[in-house]
Amino acid sequence: MKSTARLALVAAVVWGTAAAAQAQLSKEDMIKYRQSGYTFMAWNMGKIKAELEGSNFDAARVAASANVVAAVANSGLGALFAPGTDTGKGWKETRLKPEFFREPDKVRQIGTNFVQQANRMQQVAAGGDKAAIAAQFGELGKACKACHDNFRREE
Amino acid sequence: MKSTARLALVAAVVWGTAAAAQAQLSKEDMIKYRQSGYTFMAWNMGKIKAELEGSNFDAARVAASANVVAAVANSGLGALFAPGTDTGKGWKETRLKPEFFREPDKVRQIGTNFVQQANRMQQVAAGGDKAAIAAQFGELGKACKACHDNFRREE
Numbered sequence: 582m583k584s585t586a587r588l589a590l591v592a593a594v595v596w597g598t599a600a601a602a603q604a605q606l607s608k609e610d611m612i613k614y615r616q617s618g619y620t621f622m623a624w625n626m627g628k629i630k631a632e633l634e635g636s637n638f639d640a641a642r643v644a645a646s647a648n649v650v651a652a653v654a655n656s657g658l659g660a661l662f663a664p665g666t667d668t669g670k671g672w673k674e675t676r677l678k679p680e681f682f683r684e685p686d687k688v689r690q691i692g693t694n695f696v697q698q699a700n701r702m703q704q705v706a707a708g709g710d711k712a713a714i715a716a717q718f719g720e721l722g723k724a725c726k727a728c729h730d731n732f733r734r735e736e
Numbered sequence: 737m738k739s740t741a742r743l744a745l746v747a748a749v750v751w752g753t754a755a756a757a758q759a760q761l762s763k764e765d766m767i768k769y770r771q772s773g774y775t776f777m778a779w780n781m782g783k784i785k786a787e788l789e790g791s792n793f794d795a796a797r798v799a800a801s802a803n804v805v806a807a808v809a810n811s812g813l814g815a816l817f818a819p820g821t822d823t824g825k826g827w828k829e830t831r832l833k834p835e836f837f838r839e840p841d842k843v844r845q846i847g848t849n850f851v852q853q854a855n856r857m858q859q860v861a862a863g864g865d866k867a868a869i870a871a872q873f874g875e876l877g878k879a880c881k882a883c884h885d886n887f888r889r890e891e
Contacts, residue, residue, distance in 0.1 A: 613775065614776060614779040616772070617772040617773075617776040617779070618776045618779075621773045621776050625811060628812070646811065648806075648811075652800075652806070652807035652808075653804060655803065656803075656804050657783070657797065672827040672828075673827075
């Protein structure tokens with residue numbers, strides 16, 4: 582993986598914990614890693630949706646998918662959002678809007694809520710109650726959408 | 737995300753559980769999702785390595801990274817390895833070797849060991865003992881490498 586255009590990570594991390602020891606990621610790698618995390622979450626969100634809509638609901642599969650979403654949410658994603666990474670190409674051109682760096686309070690509120698909803702999803706999924714899972718899946722989806730609506734460019 | 741070239745998933749899933757209800761992923765999406773999962777794991781493996789080599793070892797950060805690796809390992813990745821997906825492009829051309837589909841026993845053994853080592857890594861990381869974490873990180877790395885050596889093309 583190429584590691585050109587290295588950026589010093591500023592101390593302010595938007596959400597999650599910073600992997601301070603790994604501060605020397607290139608801008609391109611940051612974008613690639615976060616695109617990977619979100620894409621892999623999308624697969625797992627899709628799996629949960631399919632379980633809820635299908636005729637063979639399997640609580641263990643839902644729990645496995647919810648574990649992914651919670652683990653990614655708690656992985657310190659903030660370290661992948663260094664200033665300047667609203668432009669640049671990981672797997673593809675980033676869709677992050679510059680507003681992300683201008684509205685830190687809103688980012689923090691949205692990011693914190695996302696982590697909370699993901700953690701709740703993991704707990705509810707472990708319980709195995711389909712109706713509760715469906716309700717929390719809706720809340721989690723809203724938390725995802727809040728960030729998309731505010732900070733992600735349309736394709 | 738494009739969903740052309742749809743493949744029917746065969747019942748035989750290499751490791752993990754199949755998300756049967758979501759069997760209609762395109763070959764391209766399968767490759768993209770697994771590339772995303774492995775790339776996001778790579779970031780988290782790198783974070784663990786950096787913690788072990790740095791001067792500010794933080795057990796909570798290691799645990800967060802280990803949770804990602806374990807969750808991805810247990811997410812039913814086998815469903816993303818339908819026959820024929822040793823060619824095709826997700827984010828980039830797949831590096832999966834055709835041997836993957838010719839040696840199911842070896843794939844199962846390597847895949848099962850990977851899941852076991854990832855689960856053990858998660859447990860050990862939760863314990864917070866740096867020496868134990870370093871030892872298990874080595875075992876986990878070997879489990880990853882076994883698959884790379886056998887079933888991943890060189891770039």
